[in-house]
Structure formats: C-alpha cells, structure tokens
Amino acid sequence: MEMGNQVHCYIMKTGHVLNVYVMNxxxxxxxxxxxxxxxxxxxxxxxxxxxxxxxxxIVGYAQFGCGEESLELFRRMKSQGVRPLLGVLSACSHVGLVIEGLQFYRNMETEYGDYSNKRALFLCG
Structure with missing residues (x-):
C-alpha cells in the first residue's frame, strides 16, 4: 500500500489524474x-x-462483502448507458446472490446477445 500511495502522489503531481486509464x-x-x-x-x-x-x-465491493452497494453501482452503470461486463456476475457469486446473478445474466443475454463466449472479463479479481 505504501508504494501504491507513492505512485498515487506522483500521478497527482504530474497531472495524470485526468487520465481514466491511470485512474482505473x-x-x-x-x-x-x-x-x-x-x-x-x-x-x-x-x-x-x-x-x-x-x-x-462493482467487483471490489462484492469481494469485500458489500453486495448491495455492488448491485446498486451496477444499476447506476446501466442507467448511464454503459454496457456491462460479466464482472457483476462475479460480484453476485462473491456474496451468494445466485438468483440475482442468474437474472442479470438472462437480462444481459436478452439485451446484448450471447455473453457465454463474449466479453467474459473479470476485473480486479
């Protein structure tokens, strides 16, 4: 964490804080x-x-047992028109929300096509 904090400070000083990839x-x-x-x-x-x-x-909150916060973020993401990745399914599995995870998967299949072979990206996991 100490080294990460130093990197964070360097990023702030050099102005890279406006770069979404660096922030991610x-x-x-x-x-x-x-x-x-x-x-x-x-x-x-x-x-x-x-x-x-x-x-x-979303996945980070779920990994630390904050399932409701994770799902609320997912809903906000979708409401802003951002196409979801399968990370929300990983989030559901981390906190035991199997039924919700299945529903999200079915909704993603309906809205975006077959997710079983596409964009299966689990971030920060």
Missing part, C-alpha cells in the same frame, strides 16, 4: 489493498467513468 489502475490497486473508501473517492473524481472503472468498483 489506481482504483484496482486500492481495491486489492482493501481501501474501498479511497477507491470510491477516485471513482467519483473521474468525470466520465468507463466500463472498466465501473466494473472494478
């Missing part, structure tokens, strides 16, 4: 270190979060 890396780093609060602050700072930003936070 920081979000993943903080999630893996268990600092969900800092990861969420970084996410909220991103002007236009992409699918990686959303999925990283």
């Amino acid at each position: 890396g920081l979000i993943c780093m903080y999630i893996k270190c268990g600092s969900l609060e800092i990861a969420r602050e970084l996410f909220d700072f991103i002007e236009d979060p992409n699918v990686v930003s959303w999925s990283s936070l």
